[in-house]
Amino acid sequence: MSTSADTIDEFVSSDYKxxxxxxxxxxSLEPGLNEDVIQFISAKKDEPEWLLEWRLKAFRHFEKMxxxxxxxxxxxxxxxxxxxxxxxxxxxxxxxKSLDExxxxxxxTYEKLGVPLHERARLAGVAVDAxxxxxxxxxxxxxxxxxxGVIFCPISEAVREHPELVRKYIGTxxxxxxxxxxxxxxxxxxxxSFVYIPKGTRCPMELSxxxxxxxxxxxxxxxxxxxxxxxxxxxxxxxxxxxxxxxNQLHAxxxxxVALDNAEIKYSTVQNWYPGDExxxxxxxxxxxxxxxxxxxxxxxxxxxxxxxxxxxxYPSVILQGNNxxxxxxxxxxxxxxxxxxxxxxxxxxxxxxxxxxISKGISAGKGQNSYRGLVQVGKKASNARNFSQCDSLLIGNxxxxxxxxxxxxxxxxxxxxxxxxxxxIGEDQIFYCNQRGLETQDAVNMIVNGFCKEVFRExxxxxxxxxxxxxxxxxxxxxx
Amino acid sequence: MLEIKNLQARIDEKQILKGINLSVKSGEVHAIMGxxxxxxxxxxxxxxxxxxxxxxxxEVLLQxxxxxxxxxxxxxxxxVFLAFQYPVEIPGVNSTYFLRSAVNQIRKHRGDExxxxxxxxxLVKTKMKELGLAEEFLKRPVNAGFSGGEKKRNExxxxxMLDPSLAVLDExxxxxxxxALRIVADGVNRLKNQNNAQIVIxxxxxxxxxxxxxFVHVLYDGCIIKSGDKTLAHDLEEKGYDWLIKDS
Ligand SMILES: Nc1ncnc2c1ncn2[C@@H]1O[C@H](COP(=O)(O)OP(=O)(O)OP(=O)(O)O)[C@@H](O)[C@H]1O
Ligand SMILES: [Mg+2]
Numbered sequence: 001m002s003t004s005a006d007t008i009d010e011f012v013s014s015d016y017k018x019x020x021x022x023x024x025x026x027x028s029l030e031p032g033l034n035e036d037v038i039q040f041i042s043a044k045k046d047e048p049e050w051l052l053e054w055r056l057k058a059f060r061h062f063e064k065m066x067x068x069x070x071x072x073x074x075x076x077x078x079x080x081x082x083x084x085x086x087x088x089x090x091x092x093x094x095x096x097k098s099l100d101e102x103x104x105x106x107x108x109t110y111e112k113l114g115v116p117l118h119e120r121a122r123l124a125g126v127a128v129d130a131x132x133x134x135x136x137x138x139x140x141x142x143x144x145x146x147x148x149g150v151i152f153c154p155i156s157e158a159v160r161e162h163p164e165l166v167r168k169y170i171g172t173x174x175x176x177x178x179x180x181x182x183x184x185x186x187x188x189x190x191x192x193s194f195v196y197i198p199k200g201t202r203c204p205m206e207l208s209x210x211x212x213x214x215x216x217x218x219x220x221x222x223x224x225x226x227x228x229x230x231x232x233x234x235x236x237x238x239x240x241x242x243x244x245x246x247x248n249q250l251h252a253x254x255x256x257x258v259a260l261d262n263a264e265i266k267y268s269t270v271q272n273w274y275p276g277d278e279x280x281x282x283x284x285x286x287x288x289x290x291x292x293x294x295x296x297x298x299x300x301x302x303x304x305x306x307x308x309x310x311x312x313x314x315y316p317s318v319i320l321q322g323n324n325x326x327x328x329x330x331x332x333x334x335x336x337x338x339x340x341x342x343x344x345x346x347x348x349x350x351x352x353x354x355x356x357x358x359i360s361k362g363i364s365a366g367k368g369q370n371s372y373r374g375l376v377q378v379g380k381k382a383s384n385a386r387n388f389s390q391c392d393s394l395l396i397g398n399x400x401x402x403x404x405x406x407x408x409x410x411x412x413x414x415x416x417x418x419x420x421x422x423x424x425x426i427g428e429d430q431i432f433y434c435n436q437r438g439l440e441t442q443d444a445v446n447m448i449v450n451g452f453c454k455e456v457f458r459e460x461x462x463x464x465x466x467x468x469x470x471x472x473x474x475x476x477x478x479x480x481x
Numbered sequence: 482m483l484e485i486k487n488l489q490a491r492i493d494e495k496q497i498l499k500g501i502n503l504s505v506k507s508g509e510v511h512a513i514m515g516x517x518x519x520x521x522x523x524x525x526x527x528x529x530x531x532x533x534x535x536x537x538x539x540e541v542l543l544q545x546x547x548x549x550x551x552x553x554x555x556x557x558x559x560x561v562f563l564a565f566q567y568p569v570e571i572p573g574v575n576s577t578y579f580l581r582s583a584v585n586q587i588r589k590h591r592g593d594e595x596x597x598x599x600x601x602x603x604l605v606k607t608k609m610k611e612l613g614l615a616e617e618f619l620k621r622p623v624n625a626g627f628s629g630g631e632k633k634r635n636e637x638x639x640x641x642m643l644d645p646s647l648a649v650l651d652e653x654x655x656x657x658x659x660x661a662l663r664i665v666a667d668g669v670n671r672l673k674n675q676n677n678a679q680i681v682i683x684x685x686x687x688x689x690x691x692x693x694x695x696f697v698h699v700l701y702d703g704c705i706i707k708s709g710d711k712t713l714a715h716d717l718e719e720k721g722y723d724w725l726i727k728d729s
Binding site: 424427428429430432433434435436437438439440441443447448450451452454 | 529530531532533552553554557558562563565568569570571572573574575578579580582583586587590622639643
């Protein structure tokens with residue numbers, strides 16, 4: 001019989017079932033980062049002059065900045081000159097005008113990923129924008145949405161078709177000066193989704209973007225902008241996967257949300273980029289800036305299930321500028337194998353009676369390192385601001401780690417801030433107890449982990465909650481011997 | 482039913498079981514008594530297949546099958562149930578969900594149809610009523626925040642639901658009030674039939690007034706040093722263990 005310690009630490013590789021590569025001819029830019037590259041991307045996308053200017057300003061700013069070292073993650077320096085900043089499936093002629101003209105290989109790829117795009121099999125009640133490397137390859141249900149006045153399209157298309165909207169909002173929530181990777185993204189962003197919900201409109205269906213990295217040595221730098229006009233409502237979901245490769249790949253996205261008076265945006269993420277192997281070879285560097293701004297009575301809710309990526313570095317945040325506005329952050333972050341995650345949120349209370357809730361569930365298995373980092377800031381004028389934070393960590397085995405870095409800055413004496421944190425471990429005795437009742441070890445672990453994450457699953461749109469739960473189970477496969 | 486032959490086990494180089502021989506037939510109740518640290522819980526753990534023990538010699542046959550090679554879950558499915566001396570808390574996992582999963586794993590193994598949520602609920606509520614347990618238990622996470630006595634009663638509920646062929650109860654009576662003691666005894670007596678057997682580990686004769694054993698064994702320093710009928714328990718209550726230890 002083996003001893004108890006090595007059973008729980010014995011990690012067998014779980015198969016990453018999204019690790020395949022689509023064999024498709026693509027047009028990729030030579031690796032390298034300079035102003036010519038930015039000119040090329042901008043020209044490729046037929047951008048107006050102001051946007052090129054903005055990109056160049058961002059790039060010049062980026063060059064003056066340094067890679068941040070404060071996150072609790074370790075990785076060799078990224079060589080930005082070795083990355084290709086543009087890769088897209090080669091188009092025949094003018095490129096596809098509708099989904100029917102899209103290369104069948106691409107449609108097949110999304111089908112394999114469980115996101116069918118063609119008419120017959122479209123996900124009921126969900127409109128999908130499919131982004132493949134640097135380009136959006138198509139958006140479903142566009143006409144239906146247009147009837148409601150909702151704009152849902154690739155951001156590159158929005159720049160051409162709705163320049164005034166993009167220009168008005170881009171960079172207003174996350175300026176290019178914000179941080180190193182936001183500056184890089186602003187300079188080289190390729191595609192992403194744009195959403196506009198008109199005043200008083202409730203978006204008639206879930207919107208979702210599916211990001212797929214395929215090409216080797218390329219980075220994905222998507223930019224998403226969601227504008228919810230007064231008294232509108234939208235629920236948006238993003239999913240992400242990438243092939244298994246031994247080299248690390250960079251994904252540096254920016255997401256900006258604008259919720260005007262009385263509007264509500266619910267943004268959910270199921271992130272399953274390739275996590276790399278047990279030794280930490282390969283996997284995606286997921287360095288993302290996500291932030292939303294709430295005007296009066298508005299509400300922004302972030303829900304994330306982060307199971308993939310070699311390194312995750314992201315803090316979906318809410319600026320509670322308007323009085324009575326609400327910010328929420330619900331997060332499950334799982335690190336298995338050699339994954340590292342430093343994730344959390346910032347809730348910035350500026351308006352009066354603003355409220356925020358933070359529920360973070362970190363699961364560490366294998367040699368995974370999981371950090372929660374959160375800032376609750378209450379400004380001078382934010383009287384009666386309230387925050388509740390709950391950060392729980394669950395450890396599986398003895399080689400992983402969990403860390404919490406909560407920061408509180410309150411400048412208004414009427415603020416009420418509550419912070420609770422727990423760390424627990426799936427113990428040998430719990431597993432044995434379950435085994436003794438006839439349950440397999442893996443089922444026992446899944447049961448315990450799912451129980452641990454319940455509060456967050458509840459926040460996901462129904463269609464995705466089941467999916468996310470399965471994903472968590474798969475990601476934990478082999479996490480115990 | 483159960484045949485334990487010269488069972489020897491050690492943990493961290495320390496020999497704890499030093500050659501246990503025990504034969505339990507269907508329909509029988511055996512009581513195991515013995516001073517603290519004599520190896521009673523170790524025996525129960527080894528029977529249930531807890532990891533970390535080195536089985537240095539001997540064999541354990543359940544209905545003729547060697548169970549030492551089986552994983553704990555396989556043994557459970559073969560009908561071994563252990564009521565823990567210290568039941569484990571599993572926060573976040575709903576008791577109903579947990580118990581239904583367990584019941585269905587075992588039913589599947591036996592070739593019985595799995596129970597859907599409705600059928601399961603009906604069954605569990607009937608059993609709880611029989612045992613005099615509050616339904617409120619089902620809504621809470623497994624053992625989380627349960628009082629000592631509640632945990633023990635929950636073990637009996639699980640035993641009742643899983644209908645084991647061999648139940649090992651490790652000090653299920655310790656820390657129970659009189660009512661709870663009756664519930665536990667009642668659970669065992671209801672379970673008892675000609676096709677199963679129970680091993681009851683206890684320090685107190687009073688449990689044996691309710692669960693009348695066919696045999697009583699005294700475990701001391703990893704060996705069974707004395708076996709007898711129920712009167713042995715009375716003698717122990719009166720005289721303690723010293724007189725036996727001197728003899729051995
Ligand atoms: N993990 C371990 N490492 C070292 N010694 C152990 C370990 N587990 C049990 N022991 C020792 O084995 C011996 C038998 O323990 P066991 O728990 O089986 O006794 P018990 O008869 O059930 O006692 P009690 O009546 O107090 O419940 C004790 O001396 C105990 O300290
Ligand atoms: Mg004991």
